[in-house]
Structure formats: C-alpha cells, structure tokens
Amino acid sequence: MKASHKAALAGFVVLAVAAAGCSSSSGGSSSDAKWKTATSAAGGGGMKALITAAKKEGTLNVIALPPTWANYGNIIKTFEAKYGITVNSALPDGTSQQEVDAVKSENGTAKAPDVLDVGMAVALVNTNLFAPYQVSTWSAIPASQKATNGVWVQDYGGYMAVGYSSKFGTITSLNDLLGKKFHNAVALNGNPTSANAALNGVMMASLAEGGSASSIANGVAFFHKLKQAGNFSPVSATGATIKAGTTPVVFNWDYLNLPSYVGVSNWKVFVPSNAVLGGYYAQAINKNAPHPAAARLWEEFLYSQAAAGGQNLWLEGGARPVEQPAMQSNGTINAAAAAKLPAVTGTPVFLSPTQATNAATYLSANWAKAIG
C-alpha cells in the first residue's frame, strides 16, 4: 500500500521546501547587513540601534519552544509586548535535532528559525550553522558555560529529578522504586537513544547506583531491574499522562517535574543526594537568520537580569538561569522564585561532550536489550 512513512515524509519535505523557496525572503537593508555580522550590541551600534533595527524587522522566528517549558509561553509574550515584535513559534514540541534540521532545510527563506534553544550534544556538532554573539551580560556567564566566541551560550538548566505522586508517601532512594507498590509506575521522558532528558534520567540512575559520568552501564542495569520487577512503564511521560495518572513516577529535569509545571498538586520531587546530575540547554543564533537584529535582541532579552528579563522569567518557570550565581551576588535575582526550587544537596555532576556521546553509544547498543 504505502512504500513507507519515511518515503512519504521525504516527499512532503521536498514539497514543503519547494513551497518555502517560493515565499519571499526578507529584504536586506543596509542595517540588516550590519546586524547579520554584529558580535555584540555595541559592535552593531549600541542597544538603541539594535532595538530600532529589530522593531523594523518586526518578526522573530523561534522553534521547539513548548509554552509550558521553562516559562517560555510567558517569555515570548513579555518579549512581544515589550518590543512590539511578533514571535512566530514553530514546532513547539520538536527536538533539538529537528531545530537544526529546520535551519538547514529552510536556509535562506523568511521562515528559517532565527534563534535556537538546543541540547549541548546538538549545539557542539553544529557550530558552523551559528553566528557568534556576546550579550551585554557576557561577563556574568561562567566561562565553562559558553563558547569563547559566543556561537553557543548555555541559557538555563536544572537537575535530573524523580517526580512522583504523593500517594506513594516519600521516596528516599532510587531503590525504593523497585518495591511492589510502584508496579507499572516508573516512566522516562522519551526514548533515551533519542531524547536528551531520557538519557540523563538513565545517567542519573547510573550515578545513584555507583556508576560514574563516564559510564551509563549501571543506569541501564537499574532500568533492567525495574523492568524485571514489572515497574517500568513503557508509556512516555508527558503532562497529559501525569495528569491522567498513567505515569505516576517520572524521571525528568526538575523544572519539568514541578507541581506547577505538571499541573498536579499532589506531586513531589526528589533529587538523590548521591546523584545530582545537572544539564543546561544552550542558545544559538542562526548565522543566516532572516531577522538578524530581532535574533540578537531576543538574546539580549533572554540574558537580561531585569525583574521581567529572561533570566528571572526562566527562574519563575522553575529552571535555573545561567547567570543565577551572578544575580544572587548582585541582588537582581527574584528571591521568592529562587526559594521555590527543589532543594539539592551534594556536588552536581555535568556530562562532558565525550561522556554524553559515550553514554549515547552505549545506549544504542544496550538499551533495547535491557528493556525489550
């Protein structure tokens, strides 16, 4: 009947690209050309000039930003209201890889994403697609969390946590999850060979089971035990499955595991003290952005320490903004929002790019065997 979905998809993409190619690309005025290559607001003529140029462009294309993820719904609304720029949000539930694919397939069209919010694994191998840019708060971002030229800059992050329905009482260790009452209850946020959050969920279990950031094997073994005990839920967790009660225990980033995010009041969050695994996403600007000034203004807004700036808005969404330490010292942080973050004790572990790649390679060979 049908050759395959892939084939059908390929045909669709071909048409979509052809259609996109027909639509007009934004006209390049002289001010556009200047902002296309500006590596800072000052370099392009200062903040005022940037705002004027961005307003003139009038539009910003963003991609893969779910409105309930890290407060993005609010962030987009605030940005639109503040600058009078329309934000086109494409493919809100897409993955980082799909963001990069869109940059490539829509390159040169007015629809191409201007800015990206991607996982580090995707950011590091696609730097040739990004424009270097340093926001005005550049010095407040720790050196280990940005590319030296600013082609990518980490934006917000959190710690891997176990969110669970309070009907289970209190969880104090991952091994509790092997108990009888968690039958069919424990879910990941996707397939770990595909989704970054799921990979980190397995890595967190690995750390808790005595593994190190260099080896995810213990985590895979833990999920194998969970599967043997009949406690692993094959249903991927989403806000809907949590609300419906289908996935009452979920491994996910803490900012996606808050009661306010999942919309369930009897929801608790647990970060094992021996397995504090941190992860940050990164911002990047498409080097061929159709709206180069708006893209740079968006970055300035996201890294702004103002009360209604991106950093505090992310914090209000339960995510930990990259400038949080600096904002705590200079007092610009929203203290009430910071106090609501789940308590974390122990030394956080961050995966290096090599460690993340090794984990993915191990998973591609072993995950199906452990869970199938």
Add this chain to the structure above:
Amino acid sequence: MAVAATTQDGARPARAGRRPSVPGWVGTVPFFAYVGVFLLLPTGIVIWDSLRNTTGGWYLTSVSQLASPQVRGYFIGSVKLCLISSAGGAALGAILAYAVASGNPDGAVRRLYISASGVLAQFGGVTLAFAFLVLIGPIGLLLHASWYFDFPWGISLIYAYFQIPLMVLVFMPAIDGLKVQWREASENLGASTWQYWRYVGAPLLTPAFLGATLLLFANALSAFATIQAWENQIAYIVPQQISTSLSSEVGLANVNYADVLALGMVIMVAIVMTGYALLQRRAARWLR
C-alpha cells in the same frame, strides 16, 4: 445534437485537422505526476541517500548495516508484529466476514458491519492508542494488568482493532463470489458439507485469503503512530528506529542510517505486494 450531426455528415476529419487531437495518455498525467511526486521521487531519494555517507561520499557499506544484529532485531520485531497481527486479524476477520456474508445480503446487520468496518479500519494512531490506554492502561478503567505491554502480543491486540475490520472489507467480495449454484451443484452430486468446503470452497477462497493476509501484513508494517504512542521508550519496530535516527538529540541522529532502514522496508513491501498481486490475479478469476 450538433455534435452527432457533424460526426454523421463526415465532418470528423476536418474537425480533427482544425484542432490537434489530444493524445490519450494526457489524461493519465495527473495520476502519474501524483505517483511520481509522492511515491517514486521519495523512494528514489531513499535509495540514493542510503548509498551515501553523512559527508556526501559514496558509501556502499551503509547498506551492509542491514545485516547488523541491531538492525536485524528491528526487522525481526516488525515481522513478528506484522505476522501475528495479520494472521490473527485475517483468521478472525474471515470468520466474521463469512458470518456476515451468509446473512441477508440487504439486511441491516450486513450494512451495519460494512460501515462499521469501513470506519474502524481507519481508526489507528494516537487516538487508538489513547483509547486502549484509558481502558486497559496502567491505571485503565477496565484492567490494570501489564501483559498487554509485552511486545509483540499486547500491541498485536491493539493492531487487531484495525486489522479485523480491514479483513472484513477486503475478504467479503471473495465470499460473495462463492455462487449458490456451486453449492447446489455439489449437493446434487452428493457432496457433504465438508466435501464442499474441502474441494470447492477452500480452493476458491485460499488465494483471496492469502492475498488479504498479505495486505494486512503490509498495513501493519507501515503503521507507526499507534505503537509510538503506546510505547516509545524503546524502538521495537523499524519505523520507530527510523524516527529515532531522524530526531535523536543525543548525537545518534543519522539520516543515512534512516534511509538504509527505509530501503529495507521498501524491499519488504515490494516482496509482500508482489505476492499480493500474484495471489490477487489468481483469485480474480473467480470473482467476475
């Protein structure tokens, strides 16, 4: 009337001379353009890309990945799911089709079954998975068991939901094709019911039955959304792994690998549909 008059008074050659006649194949252009854009072009892209590597060079070893144990595992998963769901769906669907066909041909029951089958054969994907999730999921309304998450049996049960109605639709014409006269003739010649089915009914229906089973097989092979919504934390079947290869954000995305998997599926479908066409040709002899 004027046209008829012109043809009759012999003006036809002159007319054709004034306006160049349009060749007959022009009418097929929309069809072939459609097939070309949505079937042949994508298939060509898949085959072309599966022979290249990520840097654009020729890379025949890509195709050799089809022999790796992991890829074999996905294909075995696909075949298992397709075999179970098509065999089960065909058997149950054939019985149901026979039961309905042997009733009143203009009756309400038959009309009800045919329209219900028409609707349910198209009921798949996220909606179907969600319906089952709500009824027999981990905290389902009816059941809390977990056996239905076992691959491939549990998901085959869900696939049966659209496989059985499809079987009813495609197998009913074959049963309707069994003429009452043949039954009467065999009875006149002294055949028992068993002998009628053994020597007349079964040989007539076998090609149609096998052909319909192959169609169900191909139908299950291409189904993706249902299983992906039901359980997606692991890839059991080829389409799921293609999805992972296209969208992985942990560094495992590889378009060429996805193309190689898609190529494997194209080959599988080609084999299955060739078998279907051959059986269909044989079955059609009796359905005129």
